[in-house]
Amino acid sequence: MSKPRVDETELVTTTTTTKLVPVLYEKPAKNPIFFPAILVGLQAIFIILLGLHADYGHEPQPVSAHLPLPPNSIITFPNRTQIRIGAYESAGPSHRGIADFYSMFQDIHVMIFIGFGFLMTFLRRYGFSAVGYNFLVAAFVLEWAIIVRGYMFDFNADTKTFPIDVERIIVADFVAAAILISFGAVLGKVNPTQLIIMAFIEVLLQSANEFIGLRRYCAYDIGESMFVHVFGAYFGLAVSYMLYDEKLNSPEAEQREKSVYNSDLFSMIGTIFLFCFWPSFNAGVAAAGDSRLRAIVNTYISIASSVLLTYICSCIFNKEKKFDMVHIQNATLAGGVAVGTVADKIVRPFGAMIIGSAAGALSTGGFQFVKKILQKFRAHDTCGVNNLHGMPGLLAGIIGIILALFPAHSLYTDNLLPICWHGAYRTYIGQLAYQAAALGTTIAIAVIGGVITGIILRLPLLNDDRPSSYYNDRTHWETPDDFHQDAITAIHPVEVEHHHV
């Protein structure tokens, strides 16, 4: 009995048999040239653009940060002393700084890198890629998003600069969330070069869509449920649709598209950090004061409710009444998405609880029923982003539309700027229309952008991985000795055992 060389074989289990089959792990032919070249080129461009136009933002001056009074206000003390505010007022009352943003920024940063990164480690043989590509893509997006957002939103024509401060790096993290959601849809099916190109394009489209939604429609979406979650999910699904490959259904690929016990626990690290810090995501850039408090409280209640409904539905949907880790890892978070658009509005605590409950049930149902249907239509969704981000994000958008009917609760006039279309003269029905337009525009740009991006990623130059690379770290990572062994023993619970009996 000769020893097979594991480098050239792949263990394949079908429902009836298990055998070792030779697999050609061809080295990627062109990527070795492309990947570092593209990334070096983009990094060089980023350096040039930052050098030309980026500058530091400024911290608010001590008094003005905490005394948001109009310039030239006078404070009269009981003894009749008066002080005039003004000398300290450089940036106006809305200017906020480290004290307002930094702690929430760090929470969001952990969501992006630990939360998304570990959530995707559930695949038994794709953990290095999940957390590693998440790391690469997110770091790339932060750099690119600071630049794109700087030019689109913050460019000062006088000084020819855009500023970078804590609020801006929070926003760059939000952009990263959108791209990582799309990554979830194509997880295990694309190579790193494709990921970088996808991220490069998506940052441009996501920012453009958000600019239209926030600065022209003046739609509210404080937790970015439309601009990040809906956009990211349907952009990613469109890319996945375009990259669909029959071989995803091969027994080898399906075998690798499963979890093992420890990979599910690693994934739970991601889930729980996302759960804990979601209030910071939804309140991160909310207006100071009661708006921000509502964003925290509504998210806290809504996401706790989606946890409960996920356990309820996971149990109901399962024929043995067992909980399913896929649901627990994902649908539990849907309450954070669904409340996002209206998180800072007056939906009352019971409203937040209803929204979260509905989202938990909807998302669990999505994982149980909708995922398979989408796959039949060639929209393979590795992480189920349609269920966690897509449908709950649509729900958020719809809730936002409905809430516009109640101007005392939507407080929509708080968002109106002179640059908004129909800014100062907008009725609440007008706001409703703009909310709907924001949702519609988001879906349209995401789907069309995703299809075009998918076409680009299918170019033979880029799309050179083999089926053996699906959900397989070994194609692009040095893997330790136990990488094969674990996969093998995981598949053979009985065979290894039976000579003991």
Place this chain on the structure above:
Amino acid sequence: MSKPRVDETELVTTTTTTKLVPVLYEKPAKNPIFFPAILVGLQAIFIILLGLHADYGHEPQPVSAHLPLPPNSIITFPNRTQIRIGAYESAGPSHRGIADFYSMFQDIHVMIFIGFGFLMTFLRRYGFSAVGYNFLVAAFVLEWAIIVRGYMFDFNADTKTFPIDVERIIVADFVAAAILISFGAVLGKVNPTQLIIMAFIEVLLQSANEFIGLRRYCAYDIGESMFVHVFGAYFGLAVSYMLYDEKLNSPEAEQREKSVYNSDLFSMIGTIFLFCFWPSFNAGVAAAGDSRLRAIVNTYISIASSVLLTYICSCIFNKEKKFDMVHIQNATLAGGVAVGTVADKIVRPFGAMIIGSAAGALSTGGFQFVKKILQKFRAHDTCGVNNLHGMPGLLAGIIGIILALFPAHSLYTDNLLPICWHGAYRTYIGQLAYQAAALGTTIAIAVIGGVITGIILRLPLLNDDRPSSYYNDRTHWETPDDFHQDAITAIHPVEVEHHHV
């Protein structure tokens, strides 16, 4: 040699033999009906109660929060409008908001969900349940605790509402800690329906006990060492006592009640987050200023000291002078518990170090010696909560009593409210008596409440799991293919090996 169907067998190792024995994994008979039904019902009730009486709290107005002007100062705006300080002063100078609480809230939130959740993953075949039920129970408790605490502590008879703000959600997290400590005592021995019912009852009793302790006795316990740690530990032990089952000592159950290498590392994630954020737990609701600083510094020093003494004692107690992971995962944290009651008091840094050292030694000794003794008296304590939370909590309570003898250090008059019994006229001996009463009441309500709860949980309707479900994820969770394999190979280090030699 036919392959046994693992679905119907269980590998059993005793000291002398190993064999596969058939095990009937009976599906839970009644829970499938109960679990979702109870949870849906409770969630519906929560929505109604929140709808009737919950409202958002309010952020302090910027001026009053940061410019402690004497009341009745007048601010004159440029347009000559004047406002009198006082209009904003709804809650007095002690009213604090996001800037004061939010960063510590997030630390505490991570302790509850990541800290407790992963700390309990040490069981080799119960990781899904540990982190999953922790997630479920904590989310459930947050919702229920907001409501219960709202009615008990904060109900405004005029507006017929109770407010929800960041301080309140911190407190809900504290309540969750108590219930999760109790969960640690019964970990692996109860089903999710029992957990929900236990949590429902315990929130009521824990809150009532804390109301008596804080609002009538006016005992100090800033880090909740009595109201959370002692209460949670002895409530849980009383429940565990009532649920005692001889079959916990079966070889199968004992085999599953062990760790594996990776489960111990997952558990350390929990330990270290608890360690890092414990200063936030003890300082979370401390009074602004030096009190809060002392709570941070004392906890930082005390918990570092318990780490050192745990390593010392773990080495001394072990016959081969090796460290024991059970000690390192748990007793290291005892300094945070033991300093809790007096964390914001003037115990001086060296006092904090003595407290933490004593707690580390006490807790390690508890794991080494007391745990087995308790088990002989049918109080089986899966996570050793008596050692980490019970005894160090008692130590904290006793230190609190002793400190009352030194009013210049206990600053006990800071806690006195008009609603306290003997409020304004309390001597320091009176305070000592109330501290002792708080500790005694806590133990009494915890034990009696736990016994009654245990009786309820033993009802055949609820208590339908079989011995095969002890410490076993498979009863209530879909488990991946490798779930059995890992358990089997872990048990047979030599047998798998010996055909190689």
Place this chain on the structure above:
Amino acid sequence: MSKPRVDETELVTTTTTTKLVPVLYEKPAKNPIFFPAILVGLQAIFIILLGLHADYGHEPQPVSAHLPLPPNSIITFPNRTQIRIGAYESAGPSHRGIADFYSMFQDIHVMIFIGFGFLMTFLRRYGFSAVGYNFLVAAFVLEWAIIVRGYMFDFNADTKTFPIDVERIIVADFVAAAILISFGAVLGKVNPTQLIIMAFIEVLLQSANEFIGLRRYCAYDIGESMFVHVFGAYFGLAVSYMLYDEKLNSPEAEQREKSVYNSDLFSMIGTIFLFCFWPSFNAGVAAAGDSRLRAIVNTYISIASSVLLTYICSCIFNKEKKFDMVHIQNATLAGGVAVGTVADKIVRPFGAMIIGSAAGALSTGGFQFVKKILQKFRAHDTCGVNNLHGMPGLLAGIIGIILALFPAHSLYTDNLLPICWHGAYRTYIGQLAYQAAALGTTIAIAVIGGVITGIILRLPLLNDDRPSSYYNDRTHWETPDDFHQDAITAIHPVEVEHHHV
């Protein structure tokens, strides 16, 4: 075929053969006496020193925190009204408190305990020791560093006390970082007694070096790249050099000096928390206002850039164009180190990106090429601290020297105190010289101190572990049943399998 007793054998794999060889796991002969005795003694001394001289710091009074004016300043407003600052001013303009430091402190605390702790778990059989000794050493250093820094930097001769507040516990965490970097160099090669002694000495030397650099040279190094990273790395390498043992190259030791799949994922937890919170490390004690903002923004950009360059170089350096986990776990963070010395200076965003890019490439190159060269010269570097902390730290120091040529960007006069040598009269060339002196002094004290410490640690009394203890948890930890099994199956991917085919 008799079963070998695994307690007395060790599985050894060379390139051609695998066999079980008997290994004498001798119990440590003297440490059992030493370890607890030394630690008890030191803890007692700490308690006495804290009792003699430690006191709590104080929180700033509300107004003074936000109005940074000297006591008794008089503000004259445009309308000639004057107010005297004073009633509220207890601590002077630079005095900051919980609101300024606490959130960043917690980020840094997580870096020390989770970040460093899990980063070092990559060794397949040394995870307990990695995270466990990290925990022990860090807790020990916190206590000792508060005392040493208190006497060196903050002792008030009038009150005969030094204060402990949030800024001081941040600084104690910085000291811990230096010692843990040194720990990374000797990971797996020293016993816990040696670690404690090393830590005890290194805290004294690191603090003394930093005192010279900050208080006499008045060099800037806001992110502690010289005083922590360079010092820690070269101190550790010098110790490692002195402890060099040929048996580190034995097949057994080399086999254990590898990762497995899950240990690499645990390690990534550490990496990513370090990445996320590095801006807090570099900005933790930065001056309030724009300095602090720059420290955040520069670090955010620099460390993201080093992630990109690490992926680029890891791909280029690998002959199959695969990514190497060792690079991704470590070199990605080099941008945080390299920007540290000038993080709060005006290097502009593009400058930060260039620094981070250079650091990522340098560090990846270090892991790929320099590590092996150092090892030939007997400087074995388990975690590659030369590559992550040493060389990027030197780069940081050099950048600091160069920046001194541009006083408008280095703002060096902000650091000058009356106690600095040539304080008020220093030219920018003088500052350049002092920056160079700080770097040189750091290297000199680190190397000489490390050599002397290494000589002490080689005393037979302390250095009693056997080769079988290298990278092996079993020597000093109780290990679960699967500890051996996993190591064995990890080594035999084919043999366990081939009887199935």
